[in-house]
Amino acid sequence: MALATRSSFRTLKAIRGAHSFCKHATSSGSSSDRVSSLWDEHRLTADQLHFRALATDFAKKELLPNGAQWDCDKYFPVEVLRKAAGLGFGGMFCAEDVGGSRLNRVDGAVIFEALAYGDVIFVAFPMFLSICSLIFSNSVVCRYGNDQQRNHWLPKLIQMEFFSSYCLTEPSSGSDAASLQTTARQAHGSSDYILNGSKAFISGGSVSDLYLVMARTGALGPKGISCFLLEKGMPGLSFGRPEDKLGWRSQPTTSVVMEEVRVPSANMLGREGQGFAIAMAGLDGGRINIASCSCGGAQFCLDTAQEYASTRKQFGKAITEFQSTQFKLADMQTALHASRLMVSNAAAALDAGSPKASACAAMAKRFATDACFNIANDALQLHGGYGYLKDYPVERYLRDLRVHTILEGTNEIMRVVLFRHMLQQP
Structure with missing residues (x-):
């Protein structure tokens, strides 16, 4: 597949190759880009802002309109996965000689969150399927595979011709x-x-x-x-x-x-x-990935709850005018922001080869998946009875986020991992 030109920014590799041209992210006009940028735009590189814009645009066009029907029909969207691969999302952490984009873990966390906003499960298949998990598979073959294995399998996996x-x-x-x-x-x-x-x-x-x-x-x-x-x-x-x-x-x-x-x-x-x-080699990255997906799903739930609460009227006024609702939304935002910062820190530690990377990944995964599920649960509660209906998307996000506290090592095991690291400290 031919790469896009520097001026079009249509693939991850095109963005990576045009750093000097990337001074500001292109707004996709979606609520995820608008809300997230208020809190973390200052810490992202120019490339990362463009990565997020690309992923947000894809999520807005391909995932948000279809996620509910895929869930209802138990439909595995192969054709959409391959569209994502065409943008470079199938081999983010792989070497360029086999068709990968060679991004780092912080880049990946930004992208996963933006995609998960549109549909948690699309990006969060646990191991070796779809985007987030297939990247782990690709990375393992990249690191441990011989030349014959790499050249035979990776191009097909990166393009999602094979799963x-x-x-x-x-x-x-x-x-x-x-x-x-x-x-x-x-x-x-x-x-x-x-x-x-x-x-x-x-x-x-x-x-x-x-x-x-x-x-x-x-x-x-x-x-x-x-x-x-x-x-x-x-x-x-x-x-x-x-x-x-x-x-x-x-x-x-x-x-x-x-x-x-x-x-x-x-x-x-x-x-x-x-x-x-x-x-075990892929688990640290996998834990960061699943935590990033949790942040994306939680951001969607928070945005949806805030929008609903601002229009839902009880006792003659919008429920956002009640202080209890304001406090709840503020606490949800705080928990999400803390989760995002922990994920970013863990990703940076893994990129740097820090000896504390495994502990940081375990902490981020434990904290973010718990906190983000609670955000989804609070969002459903703010919807009242309507939140329990499949006519409203929050219940689906809650169901999809629940398993994140089990995947990539249960959150109880994350505590075990962390405590073992604590015992090793001088």
């Missing part, structure tokens, strides 16, 4: 991921591996073309785990029924079952025994 899924969680191993039971034994007289086991809650199950599977090749514990690339259609690879979920209903989620699946040794990602490190 990929991340397979770590199992029915009996969730938070205790290192106890996984899926096995990979070397075939007799061959360098191939034979995989057996099952994975649970896999985003993109049955839809994705590529599955990154963590399997045990050695002893118990994290050092006995390796990572394999399984291709859809391999004999013995099958999928369970689609899960019927509270939220994220436009995203297919199934179990992934492996029964004597023969995998070439060339499909091992990294070295034998490196799988758990690969699995």
Whole structure:
């Protein structure tokens, strides 16, 4: 795909290549751009302002008008995902030689928030599907894959010609991921591996073309785990029924079952025994991503609640004239602003290679996902009975935001991660 010219700013790479031309963000005219810029415009670079404008415009045109119907129909919007990939959103953190945009994590956080404003689930598929998660997949292959793997898979994944899924969680191993039971034994007289086991809650199950599977090749514990690339259609690879979920209903989620699946040794990602490190390597970025998505969804809920409260009249006046409503909206804004700052700090720490990056990511994920779900809940409450109806979008955002406190490590595990870092401090 040909890149846009510097004057058009139609792709991420075109924006990155035109820094000297980017003095002010182009307003998309959307409420998200208007509201967010009041609070954080001063801390964003010229490029980041343009990234946000591009993402906001896409969200306004493609996501806001369609999210409710996708949710109702459980429709996975492949064609819209590929439009997003055409703008550069499919490979934000990947190297340019394979078609990526080579952005940093702070850039990504700005973009994810703007996209999630339009539809939380579109950008927040948990692992290896859609934009936010596919970027994690791309980054893993970029970092650990050999040249053959990178050149074969990444261009297709970045353009979302192919989709990929991340397979770590199992029915009996969730938070205790290192106890996984899926096995990979070397075939007799061959360098191939034979995989057996099952994975649970896999985003993109049955839809994705590529599955990154963590399997045990050695002893118990994290050092006995390796990572394999399984291709859809391999004999013995099958999928369970689609899960019927509270939220994220436009995203297919199934179990992934492996029964004597023969995998070439060339499909091992990294070295034998490196799988758990690969699995964990993307989690810091994934936690920042999901927290960014929470901020975008919460911003939508706050804007919607403020607009509704300013027009809803009770006892002869708009309910925004009641001090209790003013206090509630002010507290929602404060919690959102604090969440956004924590996410930005964590992203900057990860970009800088700080030894505290994992702790910052855990704090940001824990705080932002809890706070932003509460903002959505308060927005629904401000709508009264109308907020409980599907005619109003807040209930859908609340359902989609709820799972963010579970994804990428539960918020209880985030506290464990943080406390372990605290014990390491001198």
